[in-house]
Amino acid sequence: MNIPKKEHAVISHSLIQNSGDAMYLSNLDGKLIEVNKQACINLGYTREELLKLSISDIDTEHKSDEQVQEYFTILERDKYNKLSTYHQRKDGSTFPVEVSVSLLNENGNKFVLGISRDITDHIEAKNNLFSYIDTLEKIHEITIVAEDIEKMIFDVLTIVQEVFKTDRAFFLSSLTVKEKFQLPPIVITKDEAPCISISNTNKLTKSYQQELFEKRNYVKNEVHVSVHSNVAKTPSYIQELHIKSEMLIPITNSDNTNYLLGIHQCSKAREWTPLEKKLFIEISRRIGDTINRLQFYYTLKESEKKYKTLFDNAPLSYHSLNTEGNIIDVNETWLHFLGYQREEVIGKNYGDFLHTKWQHVFDTNFPKFKARGYVNDVHFKIRHKKGHYKYISLQGCTGCYPDGSFKQTYCVFQDISARKKAEDQLKQSEEKYRLLMEQSPFIVEVYDLDGLQISVNKAYEELWQIPKEVTLFKYNILESKEVLKTGMLYFIKRAYAGETLDLPDHLYKPENEIKGSYKSRSRWLRTKVYPIKDEFETVTHIVLVHRDITDQKEAQAALIKSESQFKTFIQQAPIPLSHVDNTTGLIKYINNQFLDVFGYSHADIPTMEKWWKLAFPDPKYRKFVIKHWNDAVALSKKKNADIVPEVYDMTCKDGSVKQILVSGITLGDDFLSMLVDITAQKKIENELIAAKEKAEESEKLKTAFLANMSHEIRTPMNGILGFAELLKTPSLSGEKRKKFIRIITDSGERMLATINAIIEISKIETKQVVPNISKVNINELLQSQLNFFLPEAHKKEIKLSLTNSSLTEVFSLFTDYAMLNSILTNLINNAIKYTNSGTITFGYLKKENSLEFFVKDTGIGIPKKVQKTIFERFTRVDHESTKAIEGSGLGLSITKAYVELLKGTIWVKSEEGVGSQFNFSLPIKS
Incomplete structure (x- = not known):
């Protein structure tokens, strides 16, 4: 600090005048030569009145000049002393004080400095406590x-x-x-x-x-x-x-x-x-x-507990000593103040806890204390458990047995370490003030009443990169254009008027003030300005304390820009994004794409708890998702990696369920989740898988079909060619010739039926088959079917019957006669083919808007595993009893195609070993 002597004296004088303790300066005759403001307040005198008095006029313990001189003799030896006495006010009343007295030597002249503190409240509180x-x-x-x-x-x-x-x-x-x-x-x-x-x-x-x-x-x-x-x-x-x-x-x-x-x-x-x-x-x-x-x-114990509570919770540290000076009891405040446990102190000698310089004082004065019955404001240095020492002021009294003999002491003490420290600091205040200002990380400037800069610290030079000689006693803050421009001048003038103020953050540009080759860049400053006053409360100087917040301002600007870019990225992202506080579960932000995909607004899902319940309404599935997600986030934080993607079924606001691929990144205690709707993709994948499976199945069926067709065509062809070759035999009898011709004819018809079935299924596949609607007499058609299949049924000894053949009503249906005839032919033919014994019945029932036809047999039945595929192309029932039955596997497929072309439906009910019933319905058209 570089302050002129005149200003230095003013500042020191201001500190003394504004001290909270009364201060008296006298000569060695006891004549008062200076007092501060607090001394006038304590005694009720004006400064002028006090300067006419002596120490003996205000101190009741030293009422004569001889007593004062005798006491000052002690100071010649010790230079410093402390005493407790009483001071007398102007109105004659007295009050207890604690006075610290020091002998000063200034250029060979000796003075006595007394620092007095009113301890009335302390004495009263102590007396009340002891009385209590x-x-x-x-x-x-x-x-x-x-x-x-x-x-x-x-x-x-x-x-x-x-x-x-x-x-x-x-x-x-x-x-x-x-x-x-x-x-x-x-x-x-x-x-x-x-x-x-x-x-x-x-x-x-x-x-x-x-x-x-x-x-x-x-x-x-x-x-x-x-x-x-x-x-x-x-x-x-x-x-x-x-x-x-x-x-x-x-x-x-x-x-x-x-x-x-x-x-x-x-x-x-x-x-x-x-x-x-x-x-x-x-x-x-x-x-x-x-x-x-x-x-x-039993309530005696409770009574003692109440007394103990009062004792332990006393605001002052308390201990009791026996006649040997050993500790009998202490309260919790005592233990807490010094850091010991009760078992560490009970029974120990009190002197063991004192500083070595005070142990002999205790040993000497404890017998005097027991004889006198009380002590007041005795200072000790007592050891904390951690090894350091604390200053205490002790008061105490003794307790006696009924016969008057000493029983124990009752002592309380208070911590005066701060007071001691303050006294020491007062002596060193000037040096500390100088060092504080010089070494402060904050920029400090001191200005006089004319606005001239009279002192700056080292931080000021380092900030602006200029020596202080450039501005000291040259720069005037009241005439600065930069100060006026930034609005600081208004606050500076208020400080000169006596106010302490915090200035708004401002950008200061020294290049507008400093001329020369010094290059100082602009800095953001946070400034506090306060006045320095003398004993008459008159402002003598102002002090400006600046803190450089340029880095903070730049960081804030960068952060705001970063946050803006981050929000813009989230808002414009093509996928749903959400920003979540993982500690509180608060959803900080969701983008527009999130609303578009799920339908939920930020008001709908302010927290993760709300989101879990809406997106996963099933409690069991929700519990699984929450655990799985929390584990993924924890793993991400532990490995400092992205959250592993996972697919979940999420319920949207409209009730629809979408398949969402969820991933994310952790941002400290937050995480950013990314949700990709893959519902359509999953649907396509599932369809592709189904198509692949169907294609593979179709490929298998086609392979089986080609093998079957090869057999169905090769077998009759072999028959035709083989028996045709046999017809060339010269010695062939007429009977055998007829037999061979019949076999050739049957084989040709069989091959023709197979080829016709292939041609028919091909026409159906290429949609070349179109129904030819005409009026069909149903009873006549069914009777024709019965007549046609009766011979074949009789050969297998099967009873074939038409359930509604006795109907006399002629019922007609507008449909395709050929297709309906083919449907019935295929179903009845299959029934005869797969029935070895029993009955076959067929007919129809009239429903409200349709005719329902049926063909029921007591044949071998159809296994349940193939009932769903029985109407598909190239499908045949594999059964032990069907190995010798010829067929292409296209009959039921053609039948189903005809029924659907006629706007009808077909189905089957079957049980192995019991029989089957095929039903199909056709609409009745007007």
Whole structure:
């Protein structure tokens, strides 16, 4: 820091004047030569009045100049001392202070500097705490040995009246208390107090007692306080009983019996402090605990637990020592403050925990403490378990046995490490301030009232890459065009007016200010400006503290650009994308393609939980998908790789189900999922697979067909050629010649039927077969079929019958006669072919809009595995009994094709070994 001596003096003076402690500077005669603002406030004098006084005029412990001189003699030896004393205000009142005194030597002149701190609150709190503890100790000594309830309560009320300095203390039993626990009113009253007895059984006291237990809504262990300053608004008995202030608390016993503890102020109204209320509550608890103990022995442990809780939760560290200085007990605050466990300290000597320089002080002064009975503000350095030391200020008193002999100490201490540190820091504040400013990573500038730059730190030079000599005492912030341009001038002027301000982030361009060869690029700055004031609150300087946020601003700009590009990419992507927070399950973003494919908007699926339920409504499948997906994401994060693609069936908003290929990438705690709709692709794949399977099956059928056709054509051809060759035999008889000619004829007809079937199926395949619709007499057609097949049926001894042949009604149907005749012929021929014995029946039934024809046999039946393919081309039933049956396997295929050409349907019901029934229906046309 480079600050002129004049400004340096002003800053130092400002620090002293604004200190929170009172400071006094005197000569060796005790004459005050300088004081700060806090000293004037503490004593009630003006500065001019104090400078006319001496130390002896304000210090009650050093009332004469001789005493002051005697004390200053100590300073000649020690240079520094600390004492506790009392200071006297201008109005004559006194207050306790803690004074740190130092001897100063300035160019051979000696002065005494005193730094004083008002410890009134500290003393009062300490006294109240000791009084609080002492009262509870007395109450405890009474209740712990009590065997008689009335005597115990009387002794407690005596202490209560003394401690609270009240006119009356009393204990009442509720009228609902069980008889064996009913106690008479126990009342202790000051003789001189204007109190009317409340223990009488007259109407007045009964009304008051009834009002206490019934009309007031008490809460267990909650104190009730009343100040009856306006008697006109209170019940008449309040006035008659002379009650000005009262504090009451109910005591509810473990078996719900009720008592009331109370105190009255009858001479004048008074307010009860929070500590008094807390103490009153604790006394009531002790009474209740003791009553419980006398009624039920096991409650003694609970009573001790309450006392222990109060002890452990005391705000100050507490310890108790025996006559040898060994630790008897400590509270939780003590243990927590020093980091020990209870078993590590109980029984150990207290001096073992002190700094080595203080151990002999303890050994020397502990006997004095026991003899004196108390100590106040004794400073020690005590060791923490981790090895470092803490400064403490200790206060304590002693406890004695009934015979007056020493029992133990009761000591509390508070941590004054911060105060000690502050005192040391005050002495070094100037040097630290200089080093702080010089070594600060922030840019610091100091300006005088004229706006001239008078000091900068090292960070300033490093930021702008210019030596400070270029700007010091040359650059004026109030005349800077750049400051005016950026809007900073408005805030600078407010700082000169006394405000501390945070300036908006701004871009500063030094090249507009600095002339010469120095090249300093523009920087973004975050600035705080505050004033420095003297003891009269007048601004003497302003300080600007800058933080370079250029990198942060550039990073923010890059991030915004990156985020914008990222969102644009997601929005324009041709596939559905979603950005998800994997920690919270929040869906941050989905693109338009997501909406197009699935129909869900961002409002429909704000979270992954909602998405799971909508996309996977089946709970079992949803559970499988969630586990599978979470495992994939975890594996991706572990291996730092993309999420492995997987296909899932997803339900869209319109209820449709699509097959989606899901993949993604992890982005820290987030992931970006990519969902590709492959429903059409999967459909095509399935169709291709089915077509492939069908083609393979067709290929097998065609192969079987060609083998069958080869047999069906070669066999009759061989017959024709073979027997034709035999006809050439000269010695052939006429009978054999006829036989051979018949075989040749049958073989030719068989080959012709096969060729006709192939030609017919080819015509059907090429859609060359067109129905020729005409009026057909159905009964006549069926009768013709019966007549045609009867001879063949008789040969196999099969009964062939037409079920509706007896119908006399002539029924006609508009259809293709040849196709219908071929259908019936094929079905009846097959029935005869595959029936070895039994019956064959055929006919038709008239339905509402159709005729249903049937052919039923008792043949070998059709296996279930081929019933679905029986009507396909090249299919034959392979059965042991059918091996010798001739056929191309095209008959049923042609039959089915004819039925469909006539706008009908055909089906079969069959059971192996039982028989088959073929049915087909044709529409009735007008």
